[in-house]
Amino acid sequence: MKIRGVEIAGGLAVFGLVVLLAVALWPQGESATVATSESGDSVFATPTSEPTPTATPTATQAPTEAPEPTLEPTATPTAAPAPEPTELAPGDRSGVAVQVVNGGGATGAAGAATTRLEEQSFEPRDSANAAAAVNRTEILHRDGQEIAARAVASALDSSDAELRVPADDDPNWAAFGNDLDVLVVLGPPLP
Secondary structure (H helix, E strand, O other): OOOHHHHHHHHHHHHHHHHHHHHHHOOOOOOOEEEEOOOOOEEEEOOOOOOOOOOOOOOOOOOOOOOOOOOOOOOOOOOOOOOOOOOOOHHHHHHOOEEEEEOOOOOOHHHHHHHHHHHOOOOOOOOEEOOOOOOOOEEEEOOOOHHHHHHHHHHOOOOOOEEEOOOOOOHHHHHHHHHOOEEEEEOOOOO
16 A cells, blocks of 8 residues: 555646656747647647747746655655564673582583583682582573573583573472572483
8 A cells, every 4th residue: 555645746747747858858949838639638739830929027026846745754764673683792791690510410421511601711619519419411491591592502512402491389499599590400411
């Protein structure tokens, strides 16, 4: 559906072009007359005799001008929102509140993962034992922190980990996630 203002503007533009073309192509100094063709259509004709001089406005006559068309405002296009980033830059990693807890991994696995995060420019909290064991590694993240969680998973080479926003009753998030962006709960190693 077209906006009424755009239809009017388009129609006026076409009309204006037709008038300009007619004026530009019309022989100078000749006036037109309207004649009727044999079929009854009105046509413009130019006389073959001497042209009649046209009147020029006097000091008391003001030339008439067509009024400016008024157009309804049209909606301006809005820019598309910037795409969400898909990666976390190394300089932004120190701002991620992250902690690794051991929920069934090998002894010392949480400490080793914490060290690995530090090597990857994160500033994780001290590792600890999980409040509840898990069957596989989980990377829990606060709503809106999926990019940070993916960066943590990548830094730990945990592509097989489950990334998710924790349920309200998740015992590990309840115990550690109060002021975290990302909580890594290490599960048992894969067979």
